[in-house]
Amino acid sequence: MRVAAWQRQRLGDADRRRIMEAARRLERRSHQPGMHGGALRRTGILVLWTLLYRGPSRHGVCDPSIGQLAEWSDCARSTVQEAIRRIEAAGIMGHVRRGLVVAGRWCQWTSAYLFAAPAQWAQSDTGTRSAEVSLVKKKAQEGGWGGEGSPLPAAERQGLAEKWGLAMA
Numbered sequence: 001m002r003v004a005a006w007q008r009q010r011l012g013d014a015d016r017r018r019i020m021e022a023a024r025r026l027e028r029r030s031h032q033p034g035m036h037g038g039a040l041r042r043t044g045i046l047v048l049w050t051l052l053y054r055g056p057s058r059h060g061v062c063d064p065s066i067g068q069l070a071e072w073s074d075c076a077r078s079t080v081q082e083a084i085r086r087i088e089a090a091g092i093m094g095h096v097r098r099g100l101v102v103a104g105r106w107c108q109w110t111s112a113y114l115f116a117a118p119a120q121w122a123q124s125d126t127g128t129r130s131a132e133v134s135l136v137k138k139k140a141q142e143g144g145w146g147g148e149g150s151p152l153p154a155a156e157r158q159g160l161a162e163k164w165g166l167a168m169a
Contacts, residue, residue, distance in 0.1 A: 009114055010060040016052045022118035023048055023092060039090050040083075046073050047083035048092065051113055062113040063098070091121040 011019075027045060030038030040048070050073040055062040070077045087093055093115045099108040 009056075009062065011052065011056065011115065015115075018118060019052060019092065019115060020045075020049060022121070023087075023090075026090060026121075040086050043073075043075055043079050043083040044086045046075065047080055048087055051093070052115070055113060062115075063110045065110060091116060 023040060023045060027038040027040045030040075032038075037044075047069060050069055051062060051064070054072050055064045055069075057063075064072070066077050066080055069075075070080045073080065075083070084095070088095065093113050095111045095113045097108055098110050098112055099106055101107070
């Protein structure tokens, strides 16, 4: 498969270290007491390290499969997919789906992962969203879903409940 020039990204050791340190700072800064990790969580940091240090080829293309990432990071495929979603939500990287049309049907061949400089990362609510989602999910599962003391508006709680497949009482 042919790779476009914009899908190549050569990262030096200093660039990799800068991205990893900024990701660890984001994780520490977004971690709230009593919650299970911050914006990236442990698996997000692990998958990011794997993408940065094991993923890129000698041509500057970072395109390992989900299965390969799962094997390298010693995680389940679904865990790797969730970690990639968290990494992308933080604005650390993006991915481009690459594939072929075979017999009129799209078949994904691989994904190309492109990293952003720490200065370009999303400065959104990502730092607090992870812990808040965990709190909302926990309250909904325990049946204590009244929204008491929750800083989230009702519409946002409803959206998160639907996203996590939880029924609101």
